[in-house]
Amino acid sequence: MRAPDEAGFFCPKALGVYIHIPFCLRKCLYCDFLSGPADLRVQERYVNALCREIREESTKYRGYRVETVFLGGGTPSLLKGEQIQRILGTLYGCYHMAGRCEISMEMNPGTADWEKLTVFRKAGVNRLSIGLQSASDDELKALGRIHSSEDFFHAYRLAAEAGFTNINVDLMTGIPGQTPESCQDTLEKVVNLKPAPVHISAYSLIIEEGTPFYESTPPLPGEEEERKLHEMTRDFLRGQGYFRYEISNYAKPGFACRHNQIYWQRGDYAGFGTGAASLIDNVRFTNSRNLESYLNNERKRTDCQHLSLSEQMEEFMFLGLRMTEGISSRQFLKNFGKTIDQVYPGIIDKFCGQGLLQRRISHKDGEWISLTDFGMDVSNYVMAEFLFT
Amino acid sequence: MTNTDQSRIRNFCIVAHIDHGKSTLADRIIEKTGLLTSREMQAQVLDNMELERERGITIKAQTVRTIYKAQDGEEYILNLIDTPGHVDFNYEVSRSLAACDGAILVVDAAQGIEAQTLANVYLALDHNLEVFPVINKIDLPSAEPERVKNEIEDVIGIEAHDAPLISAKNGTGIEEVLEAIVKKIPAPEGCADDPLKALIFDSLYDSYKGVIIFCRIMEGRVAKGTNILMMATRASAEVVEVGYFGAGQFIPCEELSAGMVGYITASIKNVKDTAVGDTVTDAKNPCKEPLPGYKKVNSMVYCGMYPADGAKYPDLRDALEKLQLNDASLRYEPETSIALGFGFRCGFLGLLHLEIIQERLEREYNLDLVTTAPGVIYKVHKSDGQVIELTNPSNLPDPSEIEYMEEPVVAAEIMVTTEFIGPIMELCQERRGRYLGMEYMEETRALLKYDLPLNEIIYDFFDALKSRSRGYASFDYELKDYEQSELVKLDILINKEEVDALSFIVHKDSAYERGRKMCEKLKDEIPRHLFEIPIQAAVGGKVIARETVKAMRKDVLAKCYGGDITRKKKLLEKQKEGKKRMRQIGNVEIPQKAFMSVLKLDDR
Numbered sequence: 001m002r003a004p005d006e007a008g009f010f011c012p013k014a015l016g017v018y019i020h021i022p023f024c025l026r027k028c029l030y031c032d033f034l035s036g037p038a039d040l041r042v043q044e045r046y047v048n049a050l051c052r053e054i055r056e057e058s059t060k061y062r063g064y065r066v067e068t069v070f071l072g073g074g075t076p077s078l079l080k081g082e083q084i085q086r087i088l089g090t091l092y093g094c095y096h097m098a099g100r101c102e103i104s105m106e107m108n109p110g111t112a113d114w115e116k117l118t119v120f121r122k123a124g125v126n127r128l129s130i131g132l133q134s135a136s137d138d139e140l141k142a143l144g145r146i147h148s149s150e151d152f153f154h155a156y157r158l159a160a161e162a163g164f165t166n167i168n169v170d171l172m173t174g175i176p177g178q179t180p181e182s183c184q185d186t187l188e189k190v191v192n193l194k195p196a197p198v199h200i201s202a203y204s205l206i207i208e209e210g211t212p213f214y215e216s217t218p219p220l221p222g223e224e225e226e227r228k229l230h231e232m233t234r235d236f237l238r239g240q241g242y243f244r245y246e247i248s249n250y251a252k253p254g255f256a257c258r259h260n261q262i263y264w265q266r267g268d269y270a271g272f273g274t275g276a277a278s279l280i281d282n283v284r285f286t287n288s289r290n291l292e293s294y295l296n297n298e299r300k301r302t303d304c305q306h307l308s309l310s311e312q313m314e315e316f317m318f319l320g321l322r323m324t325e326g327i328s329s330r331q332f333l334k335n336f337g338k339t340i341d342q343v344y345p346g347i348i349d350k351f352c353g354q355g356l357l358q359r360r361i362s363h364k365d366g367e368w369i370s371l372t373d374f375g376m377d378v379s380n381y382v383m384a385e386f387l388f389t
Numbered sequence: 390m391t392n393t394d395q396s397r398i399r400n401f402c403i404v405a406h407i408d409h410g411k412s413t414l415a416d417r418i419i420e421k422t423g424l425l426t427s428r429e430m431q432a433q434v435l436d437n438m439e440l441e442r443e444r445g446i447t448i449k450a451q452t453v454r455t456i457y458k459a460q461d462g463e464e465y466i467l468n469l470i471d472t473p474g475h476v477d478f479n480y481e482v483s484r485s486l487a488a489c490d491g492a493i494l495v496v497d498a499a500q501g502i503e504a505q506t507l508a509n510v511y512l513a514l515d516h517n518l519e520v521f522p523v524i525n526k527i528d529l530p531s532a533e534p535e536r537v538k539n540e541i542e543d544v545i546g547i548e549a550h551d552a553p554l555i556s557a558k559n560g561t562g563i564e565e566v567l568e569a570i571v572k573k574i575p576a577p578e579g580c581a582d583d584p585l586k587a588l589i590f591d592s593l594y595d596s597y598k599g600v601i602i603f604c605r606i607m608e609g610r611v612a613k614g615t616n617i618l619m620m621a622t623r624a625s626a627e628v629v630e631v632g633y634f635g636a637g638q639f640i641p642c643e644e645l646s647a648g649m650v651g652y653i654t655a656s657i658k659n660v661k662d663t664a665v666g667d668t669v670t671d672a673k674n675p676c677k678e679p680l681p682g683y684k685k686v687n688s689m690v691y692c693g694m695y696p697a698d699g700a701k702y703p704d705l706r707d708a709l710e711k712l713q714l715n716d717a718s719l720r721y722e723p724e725t726s727i728a729l730g731f732g733f734r735c736g737f738l739g740l741l742h743l744e745i746i747q748e749r750l751e752r753e754y755n756l757d758l759v760t761t762a763p764g765v766i767y768k769v770h771k772s773d774g775q776v777i778e779l780t781n782p783s784n785l786p787d788p789s790e791i792e793y794m795e796e797p798v799v800a801a802e803i804m805v806t807t808e809f810i811g812p813i814m815e816l817c818q819e820r821r822g823r824y825l826g827m828e829y830m831e832e833t834r835a836l837l838k839y840d841l842p843l844n845e846i847i848y849d850f851f852d853a854l855k856s857r858s859r860g861y862a863s864f865d866y867e868l869k870d871y872e873q874s875e876l877v878k879l880d881i882l883i884n885k886e887e888v889d890a891l892s893f894i895v896h897k898d899s900a901y902e903r904g905r906k907m908c909e910k911l912k913d914e915i916p917r918h919l920f921e922i923p924i925q926a927a928v929g930g931k932v933i934a935r936e937t938v939k940a941m942r943k944d945v946l947a948k949c950y951g952g953d954i955t956r957k958k959k960l961l962e963k964q965k966e967g968k969k970r971m972r973q974i975g976n977v978e979i980p981q982k983a984f985m986s987v988l989k990l991d992d993r
Contacts, residue, residue, distance in 0.1 A: 018952055204945065227942050247945060263952045277952045284955065303955070315954060318961060354919060378919070378944040384964040 012096055015064035016262035019050065019087060020273030021076040022291060025110065029144035032208035034275040034289050035074035045295045046273075047083045051090040052297055053272050058094035060280075061270060066095050068102040068259035071125070077107035081119025088123045102127055102258045104168075110147035112155035117162040127257075128159050129168040129201070134175055135186040142176040142218060143205075149189075156193055166255060168199035173229040175205055176218040183229045184236070191240045198255035202233045203248050227377070234373070246323050247376050264319045266312075282307045309336060310388050313343060317386035321379065326360075326370025340369070347385055351375070356382050395648040396576045400468045400605065402485060404513055405495035406503035406863060410525040413557040414495055414566070415453075415471055421563045422455035422467065452591075452603055452650060454633045459571045467570060468634075468650040470590065470605075478738060479867060480686055481591070483512055484666045487682060488590045488605035488650065491519040491574030493566065494541075498524045498532035498554070501540050502830065504804040504863035510545055521573045522549045523566055528556040544830050577648030584676040585609035585617070587645075587653075587669040592660050594714035598630070600657035601639070604669055605650050607680065611669070612644040617655060618672040620679040624662035625672050626655035660717045686718045688736025689797070689868065690743055690763050690847055691780040693724060693890060694750070695732030697757035697970065697981055702731045708754035709733060712746060719746060724781060728890040728974050729759055729984070734781050737763075740847050759972075759981045762893045765843045768795040768871055782892045785878045788929060796874045797843040800825075801866040804836050809858040813837060816857055820845035821896060840869060844894070879904055881911070882925040882932075886975045890984055897928075904934040914983035916967075917941035922977055 022035045023043055038046075069091065076084070088103065104127040105120060120128075134140055135149045147155075159167060169190050173183065190197065204226065207213050221229065234244065242250035246264065249257065262269050271278045275289040284307060288300035307315070313336055320327035332340050341348060348369060351357035356375035360368045375382055405411040452470045459465055472485040486492065492513040496506060513520050522541050524534045534554050541549040553569060555562030579586075591603040611617065611631055618625040632641040633651040645651045657663060665686070668679035696705045709721045720736030737743040743763055750756045769777040769785065770792045779785060801822070805813050810827075817824070817839045825838040841850075846866070854862045879900050881891035891911075895903050904926025911924050915938050926934040946957060971978035 016952075204943070206946070223939075223942055230943075263954070269952050271952060275953075277955065279952065279954070286953070286955065305955075314958070318958070319954065356919075376945070378941055380944040380946060380961060380964055381919075381941065384961045384968065387958070387961055387965045389962050389965055 012063055012065035014067045014098075014262075014267060015061060015095075016068045016070070016259050016267060016269035017066050017091065017095075018259075018269060018271040018276055019054075019069065019071045019076075020271065020276045021071060021073040021079060022046075022274050023078050024073065024075040024108070025078060025146050026144070028146075029142075029212045030205060030207070032211050033074065038291075042291075042295070043079060044083070046291070047079065047086060049295055049297055050087060050273055053299060054087070054090045055094050057270065057272070061095060064096065064268065065098050066091070066101055067098045068262060069104070070259040071103075071105040073106055075108045075111055076105050077111045077116065077120075081116045081123070084120055084125070085123040088125070092124070102166075104129055104257065104259055106131065107155070107159075108147065109152040109155040110145075112158060114158050114162065117158055117164070121162050121164065126164070127166040127168070128164050129170065129199075130155060130159070131170040132186075132190065133170060133172040134178065134182070135189045136178070136182045139175045139177055139182065143172075144212070153189075153193075156197075160195060165195065166199070167197045168201060168257070169193075169197045171200060171202045171233065173202065173204050173233055174221055174226040176220055178221055178229060180225075180228060180232060183232055187233060187236050191237075196252075199249070199251045199257060200237060200242055201249050202230075202237070204230060230377075244324055247371075247379060261323070264322050266315055266319060282312060312336070314387050317344075318383035321369075321371055321383060321386075324370060324376075326368050328365055329367040329369060330365055344386060351382055351385070395579075395581075395646075397463060398466045398468065398577055398648050399491070399570050399574045400470065400489045400577055400648070400650055401491045401493060401570060401574050402470045402472050402489045402513075402518075403493045403495055404472070404486075404506075404509035404520075405525075406497070406500075406505040406509075409495050409497040409500070409503070409506070410557045411495050412471070414493070414523070414525065414555070414563075415469060417557050417560055417563045418467070418469060418567065419453060419455055421560075421567065422457045452634045454635070454650065457567050457571070460568060461571075465571050467567075470650065478742070479512075480684060481665055482509070483516070483682065484588065484590045486513055486516045486518060487666075487680070488588050489516075489518055490577055491521070491570070493570070494520050494522040494545075494547075495525050495557075496522055496537055496541060498526045498534045498537055499529045501533075501537045501834075502544055502804070504802055504836075504865040507545070507804070507836075508802070508865040510547075519574050520547055521569055522547065522552040523562075523569075524549075524552050524554050525557050527554045528559055528561070540831060579606070579608045579647035581608075581610050581646040581648075583608040583647070584674045585611055585615070585669065585671040586676040586680065587611065588680050589619070589663055589665055589667045589669060591665060592663040592717075594660055595654075598654045598656075600654070600660055600663050602653045602655075602657075602663050602669065603650075604645075604653060606645050606647050608647050608676065609671065610644055610646040611653060611671070616672040617653065617669050618675060619662060619664070619667045620670055620675075621667040621683050622662050622664055624657065626657050628653055628655045630654045660714060664717060686738065688718065688720050688766070689739055689843065690737045690765060691734060692737075692743060692763040693726060693729065693732055693761035693781065694721075694735050694747070695726065695729040695759045695761075695890075697759055699730045701756060704754065705733065705750070705756055705758075708750050708756060709735070711754075712749060716746075718742070726761075726783070726890045728888045728972055728979075729761070732759075736780065757981075759890075759984050761890045761984060763847050764893060765797050765847065767876065767894060770794065779894075782878055782894050783889045785894070793873050794876045795871040796876060798840050798869050798872045799843050799846065799866040800869040801839045801841045801846070801864065802836055803839065803854070803862055803864050804830070804834060805858055805862040807833050807835055809861060810835055810837070812857040813854065813862055816850075816853055817841065820850060821899075841866070842872075842874065842896070843868070844896075877928045879907075880927045881907060882923075882927060883911070883915070883979065884922045884975055884977045885925075886977075887927075888974055888979075900926075900928050901933050904928070908934045908936040910986055911983055912936040912938055914986055915977070915979055918977060 023038050024035050027036055103125050105125045106129045108131055132152045133143060137148050207217055237250045244250050245256045268280050274291055274294045275287055277286045285301045285304040288302050329340050348357060355372055358370055358372050362368060403411045403414055455467050457465045457467050470485050470488055472482045494510055524537055527534055538549040538552060553562045553565040586608040587604040587606045589602055589604050593601045595601055613628055615628045617628055630641050631645045631651055631653050632639050639652060666683040670676045696702050713719050718738050721733040724734045725731055750758060767779040769779050771790050772792045803813060820841055822839040822841045828836045830836055854864055875897045876894050877897045877900055879893055879895050880887050908924045908926050917938055919941055921940045922938040924936045925932045970981050
């Protein structure tokens, strides 16, 4: 399974691991992820099933070295420290783990305590992603979050004291009741944290089908207002030294989330848990979303798709363009044997003309194509053009 | 049964208002006379087009022959000629009636007489048919057979006290109806030894047999080898086969003679040669005069039909060609639109006919169509004395060359319960109706008479009528005349460019209102672009209404989570798919449904 590198040595391929924890205390009103409340017995059974899947699947990944792990959800921090320890322990026991492996975990401020945080840390978690969304309690309430802003500051302090230095804070724009003033206040409070977070994700609230917000949408900031909030956030974070490396992600230099980059650069990743998706050697497969059968160790794949060359090209484009560095024309040629302009004649130039895309020449590796700021605002419009359907 | 005794033939039809149970009664008659066992019987044998079943209406006339053994011990041949049941097909109805000697009038025991009941009954009486009523749906709790009987006698003036009380649905009273057919409907007249004289009441194209002529032999006889002549179209051919109608099949026989109803095939290639209402005679021994009543059918409603995918233009042409083989009243000619590319301007008998053709093209030929707003034929009188029949608004000459314009007007009869007279009169007023009078049918119901411009009723008049009378009003109309009218062409400009496919002709007093509604509707239909798009309605270059589609500010997906790329891609695919169904006008992309959505503007 190991491929010889250029020098003739066998070296393992890089792998990202995603672990899904589909539990939370209560579902937020806007959330459409696979998650929900469950009693402790179900949680324990789930952890057991998860460890079993991780163990059993490990034979597939002999030739890989795990470079990143991401515990997402739901609310992974809802689990006991010991359970996280067992999950990561199983991973360490059965997989070749990189020495500098990035191990991220999502945390809800309402679920953190000192004891848990120290155990998470001991278990190997070295990056925390804390969901704040807003520092205004009214806005948090409107979103149906289970915590107050004070809970967040408390949790952040604890996390820092427990030794976490690589922390992300999730923020949101377009919240019901949000104003430029409240948004500014949130931003300032977050960047003035001590120590300051090295990474900030800033999403726009989007009303998804199947959520309570979809059924009865609260009064949202108007379109102009929402764009203003978004631009404010972007410009403020840039001014504070956060580099926008992806549509919704900002980081201090050197702290971009390596795990997410694997998705966008189409690296190999394995997903464990209900509904988790994997991409291995251009084969994409997804676990069933059915919790009951997962608990009984009846793991089903809902799909298994060998990506054709044109599907690979599509993904290369629409995933790569999420990143501000964009995509490398040379890499495209190397992967697919054709130039971008051959495959997508006229499209790049059209979008460049509309101010949505830009070309940039790097002396090191040739031409790169990326979205402009405006292009990022309307990225769907641009990305859809790169599909062949 | 080659040697048929003319006195034991009954040729009849069933007339009724829509939904009063015409087709169900026909089915019961067929079932009862044993032509089909009930197992073979698929509900409503006569409405055999899928579309007809769905809409519960009869589009093409159907004919069936059954044998009934009457109480007098004799066997009778019953020829049931089912007629189309919609005003669009009035002429076809009149020809089918002319082929009959009698008619059964079906009236709903709960609803009583409706507008179409009257129209159809008068049509039947005009053709000297013996009409007898039956009261249907007596099983309904709301049935009031005695009231309805009185109504029939009072309003129509035909005897109704001994009308069979039936429930076609449950099969009660059918025997009584059959006896009444034998006793009340006269046997056909006409001498088998006179020169051939047969009435074409329908025809059908079959890819093996060529055109199949449905006819009633009035005089003389026809058999294989007869050289027939169609007296109006002057087409002639040698008969290949004659026969009669089984249930859903053709049964050949030796000869058709006076009084009989049957079919003729003669290797005729086109239904245009066998026009409904024409007289078939023997070319060698022709009758002196054709049967009266032949009329060339004219299209009343026109619209543009375009393939959604421009590459399908040849497919659309082939499909129209095939449909026309069977439908002589369908007209089409190629036209080009700047917005929609190559397509056809098609002419129809009415809006229902249009909808039927459109649906058949989409279902049977799998075509995705874009249809422009239907319009009527306007007569444009130019200053130089020339008169143009305008079917496509884009061809309207410059106003400076126009002396005046005329539009078709119909005589409409609307039957309505008294409580809704107000709203219905208001509706007719809005549609530029001219009030002619009102007659009370009975205390609670009235017949309103209006002259209405045809272009006011072709869109959504029927829907509006139904909604403003809670479904109680019924409606019938016929073309009356052309009248001079103050008409203007309303143009729609999208991002300052005129979109020809959206132009239409409208009375000058309604131009502002219609323009405003069009702009509002289009604003909802046109997706945001990277730039702002003005939508304007203009008359003669003067803008009378405006809306704006704001520029797109944001089009971005929520959190892309856990490597779930498939879902994200599906969303993008949907977006791209939507884009494909757009028409590019200048640099604006207009969804195809925008062209159709403007057809329904009544917002009550």
